[in-house]
Amino acid sequence: MAKRIMVVEDNDLNRKLFCDVLKSQGFTVEPVGDGLEALDKARAFVPDLMIMDIQLPNISGLELIEGAKADPLLRAIPVLAVTAYAGKGDEDRIREAGADGYLAKPVSIGPFMAAVKRLLENTPA
Numbered sequence: 001m002a003k004r005i006m007v008v009e010d011n012d013l014n015r016k017l018f019c020d021v022l023k024s025q026g027f028t029v030e031p032v033g034d035g036l037e038a039l040d041k042a043r044a045f046v047p048d049l050m051i052m053d054i055q056l057p058n059i060s061g062l063e064l065i066e067g068a069k070a071d072p073l074l075r076a077i078p079v080l081a082v083t084a085y086a087g088k089g090d091e092d093r094i095r096e097a098g099a100d101g102y103l104a105k106p107v108s109i110g111p112f113m114a115a116v117k118r119l120l121e122n123t124p125a
Helices: 010-026 033-046 061-070 090-097 108-119
Strands: 002-007 027-030 049-053 079-083 101-106
Touching: 002 010, 002 033, 002 090, 010 027, 010 049, 027 033, 033 049, 033 061, 049 061, 049 090, 061 079, 061 090, 079 090, 079 108, 101 108
Parallel strands: 002 027, 002 049, 049 079, 079 101
Antiparallel strands: none
């Protein structure tokens, strides 16, 4: 059975790119453009991995990661944070919120897929 990945990204182009790349690798993908819907959709979809943009309108990706890690149904799901906001100390803050992986935008496909596969390998099938 294909691994399930939820992509939370408000930028249409980035969301489509991430989803297209993941689908081409055989993953089942759930795109989410509105961060306010992310946790409800995650509970319904139950992904094996969440890819989380940090700069979202209305709610930050950090809040969503903290919310997921506080939720009994979602807490074991690894989170790959992807952000254009890559200043000093940001990776530490993002990891402290509960992210299991971190990539700065712009993201190249090779490192992106390596991070996805690494996080999926660390989770039970």
